[in-house]
Amino acid sequence: MDTPLGSVLYITLGCAKNEVDTDRMRSLLTAAGYEEAFDPQDADIAIVNTCSFLASATSESIETTLELANEVQDGVRSCPIVMCGCVPSRYGDDLPDELPEVAAFVKADEEDGIVAVIDGVLGVEREIAAYIPQVKRTVEGAVAYVKISDGCNRFCSFCMIPYIRGRYHSRNSESIISEVRDLVAGGVREIVLIGQDTGIWGTDFADEDVADGSPRNLAQLLRAVAEAVRPHNVWVRVLYLQPEGMTDELIDTIRDTPEVLPYIDIPVQHCDARILKAMRRSGSRQELEDLFRDLRERIPGIVIRSTAMVGFPTETDDEFRDLIDFMDTVGFDYTSVFAYSREEGSLAAKMEGQVDEEVKLERAQEAMDLAESLGFAATAAHVGERAQVIVDGIEETEDGAELIGHAWFQAPDSDGAVHLDASEASVGDILTVEFTDSFCYELIGHVVE
Numbered sequence: 227m228d229t230p231l232g233s234v235l236y237i238t239l240g241c242a243k244n245e246v247d248t249d250r251m252r253s254l255l256t257a258a259g260y261e262e263a264f265d266p267q268d269a270d271i272a273i274v275n276t277c278s279f280l281a282s283a284t285s286e287s288i289e290t291t292l293e294l295a296n297e298v299q300d301g302v303r304s305c306p307i308v309m310c311g312c313v314p315s316r317y318g319d320d321l322p323d324e325l326p327e328v329a330a331f332v333k334a335d336e337e338d339g340i341v342a343v344i345d346g347v348l349g350v351e352r353e354i355a356a357y358i359p360q361v362k363r364t365v366e367g368a369v370a371y372v373k374i375s376d377g378c379n380r381f382c383s384f385c386m387i388p389y390i391r392g393r394y395h396s397r398n399s400e401s402i403i404s405e406v407r408d409l410v411a412g413g414v415r416e417i418v419l420i421g422q423d424t425g426i427w428g429t430d431f432a433d434e435d436v437a438d439g440s441p442r443n444l445a446q447l448l449r450a451v452a453e454a455v456r457p458h459n460v461w462v463r464v465l466y467l468q469p470e471g472m473t474d475e476l477i478d479t480i481r482d483t484p485e486v487l488p489y490i491d492i493p494v495q496h497c498d499a500r501i502l503k504a505m506r507r508s509g510s511r512q513e514l515e516d517l518f519r520d521l522r523e524r525i526p527g528i529v530i531r532s533t534a535m536v537g538f539p540t541e542t543d544d545e546f547r548d549l550i551d552f553m554d555t556v557g558f559d560y561t562s563v564f565a566y567s568r569e570e571g572s573l574a575a576k577m578e579g580q581v582d583e584e585v586k587l588e589r590a591q592e593a594m595d596l597a598e599s600l601g602f603a604a605t606a607a608h609v610g611e612r613a614q615v616i617v618d619g620i621e622e623t624e625d626g627a628e629l630i631g632h633a634w635f636q637a638p639d640s641d642g643a644v645h646l647d648a649s650e651a652s653v654g655d656i657l658t659v660e661f662t663d664s665f666c667y668e669l670i671g672h673v674v675e
């Protein structure tokens with residue numbers, strides 16, 4: 227490509243699914259002749275890829291957009307802003323009047339048309355090349371998230387995702403495997419499969435949509451992805467499983483497929499059967515405890531991450547105490563804790579018995595304290611072990627530069643990191659490391675080889 231048509235600043239908020247969407251837009255725009263800007267002052271246009279999972283995430287998305295608009299207006303150059311993702315998907319029709327600072331809005335399911343939008347805002351007139359939609363996704367760094375589905379059919383009563391992202395739809399296995407192969411060829415060392423509900427991948431395919439021998443469920447997809455990466459020493463991790471998705475075939479596949487990490491992420495939200503029912507989820511404390519016991523017995527050494535929500539409408543003190551006792555009994559390695567957020571438009575927002583804000587925050591603090599003590603202990607338990615660590619990058623510290631990586635039991639961006647004593651290594655190297663100390667969720671690692 228000759229002279230770039232312009233430079234684009236990318237700002238991504240929210241979860242890994244949004245990172246994937248930003249990567250896709252960046253790849254499309256790069257192929258269409260735009261370069262990346264890393265500073266608002268150098269950008270001809272900015273893309274803010276937003277999150278609207280919670281009211282607080284929506285506020286952060288809007289604040290970030292307004293800060294950027296103000297920063298740029300006071301600076302030397304002016305730079306139009308395009309808002310993408312979940313906020314436009316959730317509030318689309320109202321936004322142009324409320325946010326005149328934004329030049330264009332692109333809903334999550336319209337992002338493949340980003341080149342035409344940016345061309346339009348910058349006044350670039352041309353036919354968009356036919357090859358653009360086939361552009362391969364590239365990522366910086368050693369880890370790549372790969373979306374295997376979008377949307378959700380569960381309609382949990384507290385969650386707006388099904389309304390923002392639409393009904394569950396699985397991505398076909400050919401396109402997943404092809405993206406995985408491309409990413410691995412580009413140097414990626416860990417593939418993280420994500421979606422709102424990964425465990426039911428494939429269940430929405432009609433028979434005629436699936437070629438003979440192609441994967442039909444998540445277990446089969448994991449085996450196919452593992453086969454695709456096998457010659458390259460690449461890790462495969464799957465996140466966002468729901469308890470009901472844990473079939474025998476999936477558990478056996480995680481245990482028996484060396485590339486697939488023995489790491490399970492199951493957001494339970496609660497353990498009390500009455501609260502789970504009010505959340506429009508299913509199960510009971512007994513069923514969940516049986517599931518996690520079964521997982522630990524069948525996959526020795528498995529690492530388990532979960533999510534707990536406290537202060538859901540009508541949650542009593544006894545039910546909250548039961549959740550605390552449940553977390554302690556299962557002994558999750560990592561737990562994210564949320565205070566229930568009353569999301570406009572959700573069923574739970576209309577329920578009687580909303581829990582007082584102060585009580586919610588007190589319960590969240592107690593649950594977070596427990597999550598930390600379990601997580602810190604689980605991290606410290608690795609001290610003295612040897613394991614492979616993927617090098618993720620270099621961080622500047624007061625004492626100079628330090629190499630940072632993550633071990634198989636640490637999901638990237640979520641579970642802490644390993645601080646390495648080596649100075650000579652590159653992003654993507656896989657090193658054998660002995661863990662010599664820990665602090666909070668972090669480990670200190672001595673590079674053995």
Ligand code: SF4
Nearest residue numbers: 378380381382385387
């Ligand atoms: S499973 Fe429930 S919480 Fe998760 S995205 Fe779907 S509706 Fe939301």
